[in-house]
Amino acid sequence: MTQMKRIGVFTSGGDAPGMNAAIRAVVRAGIFYNKEIxxxxxxxxxxxxGDFVPMEVRSVSNILQRGGTILKSARSKEFLTAEGRTKAYEQLKKHNIDGLICIGGDGSFTGLHNLYKEHNIPCVCIPGTIDNDIPGTDYTIGYDTATNTAVNAIDKIRDTALSHNRLFFIEVMGRDSGYIAINSGIAGGAVAVIIPEEETSIDELIEKLNATGTQNKTSSLVIVAEGGKSGSAMEIAQRVKEKFSYFDTKVTILGHLQRGGTPTYFDRVLASKMGVAAIEGLDAGQTDVMVGIVHQQVIFNKFEEIMSQPKDIRKDDLRIAKILSI
Amino acid sequence: MTQMKRIGVFTSGGDAPGMNAAIRAVVRAGIFYNKEIxxxxxxxxxxxxGDFVPMEVRSVSNILQRGGTILKSARSKEFLTAEGRTKAYEQLKKHNIDGLICIGGDGSFTGLHNLYKEHNIPCVCIPGTIDNDIPGTDYTIGYDTATNTAVNAIDKIRDTALSHNRLFFIEVMGRDSGYIAINSGIAGGAVAVIIPEEETSIDELIEKLNATGTQNKTSSLVIVAEGGKSGSAMEIAQRVKEKFSYFDTKVTILGHLQRGGTPTYFDRVLASKMGVAAIEGLDAGQTDVMVGIVHQQVIFNKFEEIMSQPKDIRKDDLRIAKILSI
Amino acid sequence: MTQMKRIGVFTSGGDAPGMNAAIRAVVRAGIFYNKEIxxxxxxxxxxxxGDFVPMEVRSVSNILQRGGTILKSARSKEFLTAEGRTKAYEQLKKHNIDGLICIGGDGSFTGLHNLYKEHNIPCVCIPGTIDNDIPGTDYTIGYDTATNTAVNAIDKIRDTALSHNRLFFIEVMGRDSGYIAINSGIAGGAVAVIIPEEETSIDELIEKLNATGTQNKTSSLVIVAEGGKSGSAMEIAQRVKEKFSYFDTKVTILGHLQRGGTPTYFDRVLASKMGVAAIEGLDAGQTDVMVGIVHQQVIFNKFEEIMSQPKDIRKDDLRIAKILSI
Amino acid sequence: MTQMKRIGVFTSGGDAPGMNAAIRAVVRAGIFYNKEIxxxxxxxxxxxxGDFVPMEVRSVSNILQRGGTILKSARSKEFLTAEGRTKAYEQLKKHNIDGLICIGGDGSFTGLHNLYKEHNIPCVCIPGTIDNDIPGTDYTIGYDTATNTAVNAIDKIRDTALSHNRLFFIEVMGRDSGYIAINSGIAGGAVAVIIPEEETSIDELIEKLNATGTQNKTSSLVIVAEGGKSGSAMEIAQRVKEKFSYFDTKVTILGHLQRGGTPTYFDRVLASKMGVAAIEGLDAGQTDVMVGIVHQQVIFNKFEEIMSQPKDIRKDDLRIAKILSI
Structure with missing residues (x-):
């Protein structure tokens, strides 16, 4: 065990459900191991x-089930500069903080990696982002909740689609990653899923819609991941509308409601385990690493190794989606 | 009691959660009173x-809790013409249907009113629309569920708004009616609510945002009813953005997910009571009426009387929203 | 307007979802009218x-959507005595509190009525209890949420009942009041509802079960209000089991989970309106009264008048439940 | 590919959320591969x-999101005998069924294993049970949903517990398996979790309660898996009550509501993948196997191999629960 006494914890980047559970786990595990947090x-x-506050058991009571982050999050332009990072480091030194735990996405990790390289402060990252786009872990905190939120919304839209024979294009989050789209597509019974990792031609999509929707005289849902090369849900719907008039066509953009809400048990447990692991890892001398859980085992990924890996959508998931959308 | 033997039931216009509960109540109460439905x-x-099907107890089993309508809904241009209505009436005669129950909104009621005037078929309407914009009843079927759906979405958005100090404009449904907006605004803790019944100036809104959001250094939610004179959420947000840069501004349009989902107990009970009342009313000789429930009492509103009334938002609700948004 | 400057607010008795929304409304409306709360x-x-704390806008931020009560609740034996009440009054005087707002049920109101009679401190009660058993208001805070919680649980149990042809007895809360039972019974599609206000014979119940369940070869749900004369769900199930073996019989007692959870929009709006009304009423000289909302209008009920009234279940609701359970 | 033409699918044992999604996947994948289902x-x-029905795409439309099983489930005493199984086999032959897919738990699999040994009919099992107690797969269908249901109930109970300083014992399902208990305990912030795999002494539990609850003057939740050696929640609560009077003690038994409800995205995707894999496996000559998904890869487990393995709770999960319950 190290001589680490005082550990700073913060959330960074887009918030994700379960971040509070991770903060709670860091604080409670820290106190369990006699650290100040x-x-x-x-x-x-x-x-x-230097906006710092000491955390007690009480500080994190009754937050396990809450969306958002009690520590709040922000994007800092100043920290992108070496000067900004030096200022930050001086604040940490002034407050005798000798280790850092960051809960956030890959942008946040890059910032911390730079701080580490320049100022050598021990640090561990916990992957918290709804996009599940970070290598080195099976799941990121927030992804399970966000996908359930998307699927619950899809269920509601299906009710109204079925009542009217409508074609709905539903845009879900996941800027560079089709995880939410592909899984909410399978779980939502979508006729097609459009993801950033794969280009989809409008003609193919229309062929698909003709093959299924019209023959069954029923409604259809198409799930679109935001920010893909194939265009936004609005753009794709527009192009389909021009060539396919069987159904009344509607678009829904789920947007930010996917970021909030009470985390699922899965995200709370994941966050709890990662929070404990971060404290234990830091205390055991791990630094410049990201905690991951791979097949139920905690691992520590060297920052540089994971950042160079892509995290691909599993090809087989797309295959499943296609078989089931007959 | 009349000689009525065979009653047709249908859903019309936009679907609303609880329509299935109303269909179930019509079918079961009909069978209870020895009618064919x-x-x-x-x-x-x-x-x-002539797309008709006999309904048994089994036909409506396990639908009480489902969104949408198992009888589906559509908008018919043909029925807007006298010829179309004559065709419809001939189908009803051919199938010996001697009474009609329509579950829908005011557009649907007008159609039935015309059919009644031209062909004298007994008919009763049940108000089913999420907008709660129909006079002659305290509540319409679907409004309670839709407002809860909106508020649950607002709760999720608040989580992420609070994590980032953001200003969210959230557009809810209610084309000519601010019911969902005003009530989800009070229930969601909105800083301002923009409804069709009242024009809101952008300057006033910005003054309000300055007075609350900035002084508390916290986030703010503004609820906007779609289709108001003040513009869409997107347009209002754009105009605010130009003059008010304290917060990062985001827009979410809740859209069609407000139409679907499992109905609340309130909508199921309302639909159940209205369904029973429609059968009992029709059987007792009521016609060209809409069932209403006013202060827990069933009433039958003559079609022409309610259509001439406005249904105003209660002024006091706006006052409450303003007091609480300090 | 009175000279009232400093108002105390507290929650008492069993907690109910929406109490926090009521506290928030009291605090914010109080501050709006320049009171200290x-x-x-x-x-x-x-x-x-003397466990008192000044409340600011910040004290009630982000509590609107939370179950329970941030002010906590307790039952006090000491306050049942005149000595206890005198102690309490002295604390109030010491802290210059010149008015009181109590959020709770009828037991809590009786305590406050006694304090008022003995010490003449102005006071207004807000009805907060899931049982909806308080006269002078259409609804009490928490009832809408609790009934939805019960119905959601019934929906889940129906899924498993239908998969196995089972008879479930589900016990819901409502010690002397069948409101939750009757409404969750209608909304849950129960074959029978057993409420405190009406004795149910086991033979009649079995006849009913024979008439419906067995003929349709399907499952049945019976809703039982706790604490009725007919016995607990467990006892009734036992007696039915002895005479009726067609189905496998199971019992579920929903219990305390009905008390918690995020309040519905309805309870939040009700609580918000009542909180504002309590402040405005107190300020206008109302005392020894309970706020009620009757057909959307705020009224102030003299304590003694409402306590002498019974609040009966509406007979017509039972009739609806019976028609629909064919 | 085999000559398999006609495949029977059924659900057996206790129902679990996601079984309908599995039925849907079997039917759709079957039709995709030109089988009759x-x-x-x-x-x-x-x-x-011989209660058989041909399944079309329409037969499984709009069931993906529903709890329970549209094919219903039952326990058959007759099938436990060789005679019963011979009768079953003759029905299968009569209807030209040349392969079987069973969705259920280990009891159901044993039945199918016997049928296979005696009559050599190709068969594949899909693990569907909320208990997650089956080796050869990371997760069983229904477990994710049931744990979320338990955690949502715990969240509601926490609201009321915190309002009153109470100690709640909450009994969750999982007859021989502590999976739901341990994970809902971590996710629900329990002070202690009592599971079948480990004996818990009452003295130890009281020591724990003294160490945490009383010092923080706050509420506590203890999660108890049903059917453990340490006794039921009711018995444990009784024994604690005798020695520990700091809190008011309450018990809630979640019971059958954990079996129902809309499946989570996770269970729907798991069920979808397993359904496709069962069809593909059967068609590729797999028999007497159970589909499993281990670290996102489909595997086929020989029936005899998995039945001899225990499925242990992961020790590390208990450790996490203890660290976080300080």
Missing amino acids: IGIYRGYEGMIE | IGIYRGYEGMIE | IGIYRGYEGMIE | IGIYRGYEGMIE
Whole structure:
């Protein structure tokens, strides 16, 4: 065990359900191991400003089930510069913080990696993002909840689609990653799923719609991941409408409601385990790493190794989606 | 009691959660009173085509809790013409249907009113629309569920808004009616609510945002009813953005997910009572009326009387929203 | 307007979803009208001990959507005595509290009525109880949420009942009041509802089960309000089992989960309106009254008048339940 | 590919959320691969009686999101005998069924294994049970949903517990398996979890309660798996009550509501993949096997191999639960 005494914890980047459960686990595991835990508000912005607060068991009571992050999050332009990072480091030194735990996505990790390289402060990252686009772990915190939120919304839209013989294009989050789209597509019974990892031609899509929807005289849902090369849900719907008039066509963009809400048991347990692992890892000398859970085992991924890996959507999932959308 | 033997039931216009509970109540109460009940698919379109099916207790088993409508709904241009209505009436005669129960909104009621005037077929309407914009009843079927759906979405968006100090404009349904907006605004803790019944100036809104959001350094939610004179959520957000840069501004349009989902107990009970009342009313000689429930009492509103009334938003609700948004 | 400057607010008795929304409304409306609001922890127990805290807008931020009560609740034996009440009054005087708002059920109101008679402190009660058993208002805070919670649980149990041809007895809350039972019974599609207000014979129940369940070869749900004369769900199930073996019989007692959870929009709006009304009423000189909302209008009920009234279940609701359970 | 033409599918044993999604996947994948799919009602009971129905794409439309099983389930005593199984086999032969897919738990698999040994009919099992107690797969269908249902109930109970300083004992399902208990305990923030795999002494539990609850003057939740050696939640609560009076003690038994409800995305995707894999496996000559998904890969487990393995709770999960319950 190291001499680490005082550990700072913060959330950074887009918030994700389960971040509070991770904060709670870091604080409670820290206290269990006789560390002092300091909460840093608003990510790197608060770090630069010294917006720090000591965390007790009480500070994290009754937050396990809450969406969002009690430590708040922000994007800091200043921290992108070496000067900003030096300011941040001075604040950490001033407050005697000798280790950092960051809960966030890959952008946040890059910032911490730079801080580590320049100032050598021990640090561990916990992957918290609804997109599940980070290598080195089977799941990221928030993905399970966000996918359930998307699927619950799809269920509601299906009710109204079925009542009217309608074709709905539903846009879900996942900027560079089709995880939410493909899984909410399978779970939502979509006729097609359009993901960033794969280009979809409009003609193919229309062929598919003709083959299924019209023959069964029933409704159809198409799930579209935001930000894909094939265009937004709105654009794709427009192009389909021009060539396919069988159904009344509607678009729904789920948007930010996918970020919030009470985390599922899965995200709470994942966050709890990662929070404990981060404290234990830091205390055992791990640094510049991201905690991952791969097939139920905790691993520590060297920052540089994971950042160079792609995280591909599993090809087989697309195959399943296609078989079931007959 | 009348000699009525065979009653047709259908859903028309936009679907609303609880329509299935109303269909179930019509069928079961009909059978209880020894009527035959005929389901008419796809509203007036199916009526013109003779798309009829006899309904048994089994036909409505396990639908009480389902969103949408098992009889489906559609908008029929043909029924807007006297010729179309004559075709529909001939189908009804051919199938010995001697009474009609329509579950829908005011557009659907007008159609039935015309059919009644021209062909004298007894008919009763049940108000089913999420907008709660129909006079002659305290609540319409679907409004309670839709408002809860909106509020649950607002709760999720608040989580992420609070994590980032953001200003969200959330557009809810209610084309000419601010019911969902005002009530989800109070229930969602909105800083402002923009409804069709009242024009809102952008300057006033910005003043309000300055007075609350910035001083508390916290997030703000503004609820906008779709289709109001003040513009869409997107347009309002754009105009606010130009003058008010304190917060990062985002827009979410809840859209069709408000129409679906499992109905609340309130909508199921309302639909159950209205379904029973429609059968009992029709059997007692009521015609060209809409069932209403006013302060827990069933009433039958003459069609022409309610159509001439406005249904105003209660002024006091706006006052409450303003007091609580300090 | 009175000279009232400092108002104490507390929750008492069993907690109910929406109590936090009521506290928030009292605090915000109080501040809106330039009052100081003092939170009193743990009901009369905290009042006797002087467990008081000033409430700001911040004190009630982000609580609108939370179950339970941030002021906590307790039952105080000491307050049942005149000595206890005198102690409490002295604490109030010491802290310059010149008005009280109590959120709770009828037991809590009786305590406050006694305090008022003995010490003449202005006071207004807000009805918060899931049982909806308080006269002078159409609805009490928490009832809408609790009934939805019960119905959601019934929906889940129906899934498993239907998969196995089972007879389920489901016990819901409502000690002397069948409101939750009757409405969750209609909304849950129960074959029978057993409420405290009406004795149910086992033979009649078995006749009913024979008439419906067996003929349709399907499952049945019976809803039982706790604490009725007919016995607990467990006892009734036992007696039915002895005479009726067609189905496998199971019992589920929903219990305390009905008390918690995120309040519905309905309970949040009700609580918000009542909270504002309590402040406005107190300020306008109302005392020894309970706020009620009757057909959307705020009224102030003199304590003694409502306590002498019974609140009967509406006979017509039972009739509806019976027609629909064919 | 084999000559398999006609495949029977059925659900057996206790129902689990996601079984319908598995039925849907079997039917759709079957049709995709040009098989005829026959639904067998009520498990082995219906198999013996020849209660068969051909399944089309339409037969499984709009069931993906529903709890329970549209094919119903039952326990058959007759199938436990060789005579019963011979009767079942003759029905299968009569209907030209040349392969079987069973969705159920280990009891159901044993029945099918015997049928296979005696009559050599190709068969594949899909693990569907909320208990997650089957080796050879990371997760069983229904477990994710049931754990979320338990955690949502725990969240509601926590609201009321916190309002009153109470100690709640909450009994969750999982007869011989602590999976639901341990994971809902971590996710629900329980102070202690009592599972069948480990004996818990009452003295230890009281020590724990003294160490946490009383010092923080807050509420506590203890999760108890049903059927453990340490006794039921009711018995444990009784024994604790005798020695520990700091809190008011309450018990809630979640019971059958854990079996029902809309499946999560996770269970729907798991069921979809397993359904496709069962068809593909059977067609490729797999028999007497159970489909498993281990670290996202489909595997086929020989029946005899998995039945001899235990499925242990992961020790590390208990460790996490203890660290976080400080």
